[in-house]
Amino acid sequence: MSRFLHSKFNSLDPYDTSGELESMNGGYIRLNTNESPFQLSEKVMDCAKKAAGTLNFYSDPDCTKLREKLSDLMNVKPSEIVFGNGSDEILNFIFMAFCEHGAAFPDITYSFYKILAKFHGVDFVTVPLDENFRINPDDYKNFNGRTIIITNPNAPTGIFLELKDVEEIINQNPDSLIIIDEAYIDFACLSGRQGDGSAKNLIHKYKNLIVVRTFSKSRSMAGARLGWCMTCEDIARDMNNIKNTITPYNINAMTQAVALAVLEDEEGTQKNIDIIKKIRDDTKNNLREIGFEVLDSSANFLFARHEKISGEKIFEELKRKKIMIRHFSRPERITNFNRITIGTPEQMKIFLEAIEGVVRQ
Numbered sequence: 635m636s637r638f639l640h641s642k643f644n645s646l647d648p649y650d651t652s653g654e655l656e657s658m659n660g661g662y663i664r665l666n667t668n669e670s671p672f673q674l675s676e677k678v679m680d681c682a683k684k685a686a687g688t689l690n691f692y693s694d695p696d697c698t699k700l701r702e703k704l705s706d707l708m709n710v711k712p713s714e715i716v717f718g719n720g721s722d723e724i725l726n727f728i729f730m731a732f733c734e735h736g737a738a739f740p741d742i743t744y745s746f747y748k749i750l751a752k753f754h755g756v757d758f759v760t761v762p763l764d765e766n767f768r769i770n771p772d773d774y775k776n777f778n779g780r781t782i783i784i785t786n787p788n789a790p791t792g793i794f795l796e797l798k799d800v801e802e803i804i805n806q807n808p809d810s811l812i813i814i815d816e817a818y819i820d821f822a823c824l825s826g827r828q829g830d831g832s833a834k835n836l837i838h839k840y841k842n843l844i845v846v847r848t849f850s851k852s853r854s855m856a857g858a859r860l861g862w863c864m865t866c867e868d869i870a871r872d873m874n875n876i877k878n879t880i881t882p883y884n885i886n887a888m889t890q891a892v893a894l895a896v897l898e899d900e901e902g903t904q905k906n907i908d909i910i911k912k913i914r915d916d917t918k919n920n921l922r923e924i925g926f927e928v929l930d931s932s933a934n935f936l937f938a939r940h941e942k943i944s945g946e947k948i949f950e951e952l953k954r955k956k957i958m959i960r961h962f963s964r965p966e967r968i969t970n971f972n973r974i975t976i977g978t979p980e981q982m983k984i985f986l987e988a989i990e991g992v993v994r995q
């Protein structure tokens with residue numbers, strides 16, 4: 635710590651990216667960060683190249699074309715959308731703007747909420763998942779204006795909360811802002827179409843709801859950093875005011891161009907989603923056959939523990955075989971679970987052979 639650092643930052647608790655960094659540099663099969671294993675198409679990459687030619691200019695601070703395209707696709711008004719540099723930035727805006735009366739979220743969920751709450755000095759409570767790792771809407775009552783954050787499907791469990799339960803939480807908390815983080819919703823798809831079961835269908839009904847989305851998962855753009863949210867116009871205006879105060883050009887020109895091109899190919903996106911879902915369900919069955927308990931996932935990852943071998947041992951053994959999955963040393967209840975991102979069929983074949991080897995040892 636330098637002597638110049640503001641005293642309010644004396645005890646920062648940053649997000650741990652060490653696993654990500656290690657797997658980037660060491661020739662690993664990366665099944666640890668819930669990215670898409672599919673590259674962008676040649677056509678999209680050509681758009682990126684074209685956009686690179688405009689990088690001498692600032693990017694469009696309103697993402698006008700992208701906003702219009704998304705508004706058409708999602709059936710919301712352009713003024714009901716906010717863009718962020720990854721959905722992590724959207725979450726940051728939310729903690730900055732709206733959590734004066736505290737926050738509440740499940741005890742097992744995306745770890746960034748706790749990090750942001752601490753950073754912004756937001757008082758937070760965590761609500762335990764039930765014995766089946768499910769969110770029980772009855773547990774979300776009497777929060778007196780705390781902002782409630784639900785990841786749906788949840789991470790790292792992958793478990794989906796039905797829209798009627800989401801709506802129950804909203805109804806029970808008219809004085810709270812409700813955040814539904816739908817980073818993985820495209821893989822839930824009850825009827826097979828991306829985005830089914832989304833709380834986006836409620837944003838015109840409730841004025842205390844923000845639905846957060848990302849291009850990092852189903853749309854293969856994790857490295858381009860693009861997140862966004864849908865909400866009522868008043869809330870969107872507040873968030874855009876904050877955005878325009880601290881980071882007006884938060885979405886770079888290449889990312890805007892690439893996202894627009896990706897949205898032109900919804901069929902391609904749906905095809906990738908269908909492949910991931912199929913491999914996910916096959917891998918779940920394969921793991922169950924060799925003694926794993928695997929939660930029913932509606933996301934692009936599985937959460938699994940073995941009846942006899944510790945989570946840490948499985949993680950270490952796979953790492954030795956150059957396969958990186960995500961191990962959680964906390965909280966205690968999940969230390970024997972690992973989270974496994976769904977990769978390509980070839981990667982999952984290697985993964986399954988390796989994990990069978992670990993079990994047989």
Ligand code: PMP
Pocket residue numbers: 668719720721722723744785789815817847848849850856859860861
């Ligand atoms: N929400 C959840 C639940 C996530 O798992 C992630 C990715 N780790 C994010 C938000 C952030 O994703 P991004 O910033 O890449 O949009």
